[in-house]
Amino acid sequence: MFRSPAVLVAGVVLTWFIAAFLVWPNANVLIQTFFPDGNFSGRAAEKLFSSPRAMKSLGNSFLLAVALSITVNVVGIFIVLVTQYFRIRGSRILFLGYATTFIYGGIVLAAGYKFIYGDKGIVTGFLVGLFPGMDPGWFSGFFAVLAVMTFATTTNHMLFLTNALKGVDYQTIEAARNMGASTWTILRRIVLPMLKPTLFAVTVLSFLTGLGALSAPQVLGGRDFQTITPMILTFSNSPTSRDLAALLAVILGVATILMLAGMTRLEKGGTYFSVSKVSAGLQKQQIRNPVANAAVHIAAYLLFAIYTLPVVLIVLYSFADGAAIQTGRLSPGALTLDNYVRVLTQPSGLRPFIISIVYSALAALIAVGGLLFVARLLQKHRNWVTSAVEYLLHIPWILPSALLALGLILSYDHPNPLVGGAVLTGTTVILLIAFVTVKIPFTLRMLKASFASVNSSLEEAAGIMGAKTLYVFRRILLPIVLPAAAAITALNFNSMLDDYDTAIFLAHPLFQPLGLVIKANTDGAEGVDGVSNTFVYTVLLMVITGVTMYLVYGRAGRKKSKPAAAGGISKDNPPPALVEAAPAESVRVP
Amino acid sequence: MRRLKTLIAGAVAVALLSGCGASAAAPAPSGAVTGPAAVAPSGPPSGETLVVYTNSNGEGRGEWLTKKAAEAGFKIEIVGAGGADATNKLIAEKNNPIADVAFGLNNMYFEQIKAAGAIAPFTPAWAAEVDTAKGDQSDSKAYWPLVQQAILLGYNTEKFSADQAPKDWTDLWTKDEFKSRYERVTGLGTATAQLVFAGILTRYKDESGDLGVSDEGWKQIEEYFKNGTPAVAKTDLFARIASGETDMGQMASSVIPEREKSFNVDVETVMPSVGVPLAIEQVALVNGTKKQDEALKFIDWFGSAQVQGEWSQQFNSMPVNKAAVASAKPEVVEFFNTLKQQDIDWNFVQKNMGAWVEKIELEYMS
Numbered sequence: 001m002f003r004s005p006a007v008l009v010a011g012v013v014l015t016w017f018i019a020a021f022l023v024w025p026n027a028n029v030l031i032q033t034f035f036p037d038g039n040f041s042g043r044a045a046e047k048l049f050s051s052p053r054a055m056k057s058l059g060n061s062f063l064l065a066v067a068l069s070i071t072v073n074v075v076g077i078f079i080v081l082v083t084q085y086f087r088i089r090g091s092r093i094l095f096l097g098y099a100t101t102f103i104y105g106g107i108v109l110a111a112g113y114k115f116i117y118g119d120k121g122i123v124t125g126f127l128v129g130l131f132p133g134m135d136p137g138w139f140s141g142f143f144a145v146l147a148v149m150t151f152a153t154t155t156n157h158m159l160f161l162t163n164a165l166k167g168v169d170y171q172t173i174e175a176a177r178n179m180g181a182s183t184w185t186i187l188r189r190i191v192l193p194m195l196k197p198t199l200f201a202v203t204v205l206s207f208l209t210g211l212g213a214l215s216a217p218q219v220l221g222g223r224d225f226q227t228i229t230p231m232i233l234t235f236s237n238s239p240t241s242r243d244l245a246a247l248l249a250v251i252l253g254v255a256t257i258l259m260l261a262g263m264t265r266l267e268k269g270g271t272y273f274s275v276s277k278v279s280a281g282l283q284k285q286q287i288r289n290p291v292a293n294a295a296v297h298i299a300a301y302l303l304f305a306i307y308t309l310p311v312v313l314i315v316l317y318s319f320a321d322g323a324a325i326q327t328g329r330l331s332p333g334a335l336t337l338d339n340y341v342r343v344l345t346q347p348s349g350l351r352p353f354i355i356s357i358v359y360s361a362l363a364a365l366i367a368v369g370g371l372l373f374v375a376r377l378l379q380k381h382r383n384w385v386t387s388a389v390e391y392l393l394h395i396p397w398i399l400p401s402a403l404l405a406l407g408l409i410l411s412y413d414h415p416n417p418l419v420g421g422a423v424l425t426g427t428t429v430i431l432l433i434a435f436v437t438v439k440i441p442f443t444l445r446m447l448k449a450s451f452a453s454v455n456s457s458l459e460e461a462a463g464i465m466g467a468k469t470l471y472v473f474r475r476i477l478l479p480i481v482l483p484a485a486a487a488i489t490a491l492n493f494n495s496m497l498d499d500y501d502t503a504i505f506l507a508h509p510l511f512q513p514l515g516l517v518i519k520a521n522t523d524g525a526e527g528v529d530g531v532s533n534t535f536v537y538t539v540l541l542m543v544i545t546g547v548t549m550y551l552v553y554g555r556a557g558r559k560k561s562k563p564a565a566a567g568g569i570s571k572d573n574p575p576p577a578l579v580e581a582a583p584a585e586s587v588r589v590p
Numbered sequence: 591m592r593r594l595k596t597l598i599a600g601a602v603a604v605a606l607l608s609g610c611g612a613s614a615a616a617p618a619p620s621g622a623v624t625g626p627a628a629v630a631p632s633g634p635p636s637g638e639t640l641v642v643y644t645n646s647n648g649e650g651r652g653e654w655l656t657k658k659a660a661e662a663g664f665k666i667e668i669v670g671a672g673g674a675d676a677t678n679k680l681i682a683e684k685n686n687p688i689a690d691v692a693f694g695l696n697n698m699y700f701e702q703i704k705a706a707g708a709i710a711p712f713t714p715a716w717a718a719e720v721d722t723a724k725g726d727q728s729d730s731k732a733y734w735p736l737v738q739q740a741i742l743l744g745y746n747t748e749k750f751s752a753d754q755a756p757k758d759w760t761d762l763w764t765k766d767e768f769k770s771r772y773e774r775v776t777g778l779g780t781a782t783a784q785l786v787f788a789g790i791l792t793r794y795k796d797e798s799g800d801l802g803v804s805d806e807g808w809k810q811i812e813e814y815f816k817n818g819t820p821a822v823a824k825t826d827l828f829a830r831i832a833s834g835e836t837d838m839g840q841m842a843s844s845v846i847p848e849r850e851k852s853f854n855v856d857v858e859t860v861m862p863s864v865g866v867p868l869a870i871e872q873v874a875l876v877n878g879t880k881k882q883d884e885a886l887k888f889i890d891w892f893g894s895a896q897v898q899g900e901w902s903q904q905f906n907s908m909p910v911n912k913a914a915v916a917s918a919k920p921e922v923v924e925f926f927n928t929l930k931q932q933d934i935d936w937n938f939v940q941k942n943m944g945a946w947v948e949k950i951e952l953e954y955m956s
Contacts, residue, residue: 051952107824120833218776218823223956226776234779234951237674239681239702240944241951323852326829347653406682413686426688505679509641509669509688520647520670529649531824 004469010373014389017370020418021437022395025407029399032410033246044243057228058248060217062255064145064227065210071150072206073199075303076157077192082300083158084165085191087284089297097304100311101155102494103545108538110219111325112310113148114139115317118220120327140222148216151306153209156202159487160446164198165191167453169279183287197272197452200263201445207259208397211252228252236402246403253398260394260445268382272453279455311542318535325531339532343540348517356497356514357544363435364492367443368485370436375447376477390444397441401434405505408434431506431513438502439492450484451477490552494545498537627731628712628875630886635663638884642666643680645673645781646694646737646871654904658897664888666691673699673781684708684877690885693736693873693892696781697725698788700733700872701940709733710877715890720910724870727936733872735910736893737902740929741785741867742859744846745838746831756838758862759790763813773827773839774818776955778947781869786840787811788939789867789932791946801945802938808954815954828853842869843925844907865932870910 034040048054082088083095116123117139128134168191176186192199214229221227228248236245287293317325319335344350374393378386396404412424424430454477462472500515507513514537522534644652647670659666669689671679677699680692684707692700692709703709704726711730724735743762745755754767762768775783794807819836821827827839828849841849841857850857873893879885891897898909899917908926909918 047948047952053956054952111824215823223820230777231951234777235948237678237779238944238947239678241948244948244952321852322826323829323832323854326825327833327853347656406678409682413683423686425683425686504671504675505682507669509667510639512669516670519672520652531826534824 006373006470006473007377010377014374016418018389018392021408021433022392022440024418025411026395026399026404028410029403029407030246030250033243036243041243044247048244048247054228054231054248057226057231058251060142060221060225061211061213061227061229061252063142064149064213064217065207065255067146068149068153068210069203069207071146072153072157072209073203075150076154076161076202077199078299079154079303080157080161080165081187082296084162085187085282085285086296087286088300094300094304097308098154098158099549100307101152102158102491102549103542104311104314104538105152107215107219108314108534109152109310110148110216112314113144114219115313116309117144137222140220140225142221142225144220145213145216145225148220149209149213151303152216153206155491156205156446159491160198160202160449160484161195163450163483163487164195164453166282168194168282170282171280173282173285183285183289186285193270194272194453196270197267197449200267201449204256204260204263204445205442208256211255232400233402236400242403245400249400249403250398256397257391257394267452314535315539315542318532318539320532322529322531325535339529339536342529343521343533343536346517346521352512352514352517353540353544355511356499359432359435359513360493360496363432363439363496364489366432367436367439367492368447368489371440371443371447372478372481372485373473375444376451376473378444379448379451393444394441396438401438401499401501402505404438405434405502409505425506426508428508428511431503431508434502434506435496435499439496443488443492446484446488447481450481454480486552490548493548497544498541626711628710628882628886630715630890631883633887635887635891636884637663637665638881639665639667640690640881640885640888641669641688642888643669643671643676643689643692643876644694645671645676649905651905655892655901658900659888659891662891664884664891666888672779674779677702680708680876681706687876687878689876690879690881691873691888692876694871695874696785696869696871697733697936698784698940698943699781700726700874701936703874704732708877709874710882712875712886712889714873714886714893716893716895716911716913719895719913720893721912724868724910725872733874734889734893735870736873736898737871737907738910738926739869739871739907740843740859740926741782741789741869742841742843742846743838743862744841744857744859747856747858749837752858755858756860758860758864759786759814760810762838763810763817768838769817770819771837772818773821773830773836774815775840776820776823778950782840782842784943784947785867785869787946787950788934788943789864790814792932792934792939793864795935795938801942801949803942803946811950811954815956826853828855828857831855831857844905847906861930862932865930867932867934 034044079094079098083091083098088094115121118124119136119139121139124136124139128136172190173186176190181189212229213227214233217225217227218230232245232248234245235241235248287296316335317330318339319337320330321334321336321338324330324334378390399407408430409425412419412422412430415421415423424433458476459472462476467475498515498518499513500519503513503515504519507516518534518537522530522537647655647668652668652670656666656668673695676692676695680687680689680703683689687708692703695703700709709732711732713731714734717734720735722731724738725731726733743756743759749771750756756762756765756768762772775786778784778787790810791803791807794804794810795802796804796807799805800808821839822830826849827836827841830836831838832853832855841859843859846857846859849855873889875882875885875889893911895911895913895917898911898914901907902909902914902918902922906919906922908922909915915923
């Protein structure tokens, strides 16, 4: 593997990057936290383990993580199957409904569900009318948090599982059916096993989402179901308690890494691509049992309603005044454009939007572009060096972003040889570096999963014909994983648009991104307008992220039937994924 | 192959270029933490861009100040952040400061920043016009007071008459009629919440107690959390009062008039016999700023009776500058004249607040 100069160059750059931006800053912040005056202090552990609240919240976070890993998979696989695998009436409409999770999240999403199922919610009002004895506060606690987070976090399934499903060779399904296999058997024995690498990757992400749950428990958890993240945030903000925050974060981080190791072990040794010489594109399956067919249709449309109602209400409420939003009373006459006028006519105007779009786009492209080749190397060559590198690249998952930001300040507020003697604080680059590093683990996981489903015989054939590593990568592998890469880029881009935790510490004073402006306009202490501003910003962000997803997906969907433009060896016989890959060319990384 | 090479070359180039730019733009900071207090030189402002950190930029304050400053010849760039975030940011950046001036944080925050050496002592031109007891208590003064706010317990007058209302915070959990009728906080991250607890704990000062507070004092905190209804994220206390979910809770004096109007409720505040805690927003000069002279001129202008008076008029606040009080709103001045300030040992509070927050978060919140 070290014979190729490209591999060597990538190795050197990667080693430098890991040392300079992942290991050194975070080691600094951890050392300063746990060894305040040169001696290790066990204070943090002692304090935490003797606190019933901390232990209970930590337990709740783990409970949520485990439960989410299951429920998100169930719902996620279901919605992917009904939109892509089974023949369901109106599946494109269903897809749009399920895709609403692409464009919003966080506190507003939780608020949206509360408008519907909370004690003053629409559905609750209806149910109380039917069953007068019912508790109007039924939608709270663990069940409510789990339900909302399950429906809110199927985004990764929708994107990556859909891609993986399109790579399944239809001939294997036909063959199974010819041998008399039922719909269910085909699904369980042929389709799902092919999706394993992606399923493992999205399961890790669901687990991580559960561990880091913040806004859903705050809004819907009530007294009995609070999670650990709010405590981590409070403690990381207080210099005297930062060791507690770091310890809690490390506990969550280690759990994530263990989960990751478990999944990697499960994934090892499997073959996740079709070995047939000529693979065929997937065709939608009719559910033959009429009862099952009706049940699936009903479930699919029920889910559609669950997914879309909160979005509709959020958009409606964004035109109402702050008092109406907070008291849950909405009268059609009270909807005005005032909120939008107020937000959009601020002196700062569109500038923060543009700054955030530029930062997010750059970071998303750099993270995906930089990791494409790395992910392939890590996926193909499995030895102790590559697994060490892989685990090091997951460091940003271990620490909360506030601590990552503090680590960068601590390490680069003076001339540092690791970056050629430069001072990075106070420059525009340091925020970009933070954005890129924060996105590395997610990007790497998803890219690795998509490389795992590439048929290695394509690569071998090219190798035999004399193609070099980079040529094979560029002309064969890249086109196949491009849909996934484009999806990752889009998700990374969307997730950084409203970042506050990193930007607050690292942003250049003259180039303040949107997150800081949103915070200034929406904080609890900022008056009644604050809440309506939150809704307006959410809707504006929905528009930006919606456009992003359209650029990546909408166009890809429309041009589906056109022949693949990817040339080279695979031209005459493109794998199914290639057909999807070609239209996404415009968003190809530089 | 070419594409990947270009990519790597591009990445390296970006890294190198940014490195060069940064090292050129950031000479090592100079200036010691202690030393003689700086004063502004005479002369008009130079118009250099000043970076100003503040937690007091919401509700149009940031825009108003930027505009007014520009009229006076100062070019300022406001960076808004919550009190704790701004504090951490100033401390983290102390080796290579980015800000020139910081304002809006209260004395608890500025005391932490001063202890870290991130702000420098100075004397503003308006030093004689403010009560020094409201600013930095030490001899080498590194922050000076601008605006004061009272941290109050407010109740819904529809539910309680003045006679029936609680007389003090401690009534909330000792008298049955108030139990579960008041909102209690779910986090201690905000300055308002910290000041409420400072006001309660400081009454139970006991050298031999845990963190300087007697068992009796900690018992109050336990009861506070046990008997209150938890606050709801992103739902204002006034919204909950309006819908009848709760009847009272903590509030800062400046927000009351506007929220009463928005949520259509009438709130009266409690005046305990020990008095109420005041949050006093301060202004400070960042240690190691490269634009010290301009920063000092800006502070002289901003804290002057003229500007503070206009600010108070605009944002319903109570200025510390005695010469500015005349221009503040009469009802605000009247309210502060009748108000008794609680006598709080700020040294004691500042020394212990971090540990108190930690203890409360770990042991009493549920």
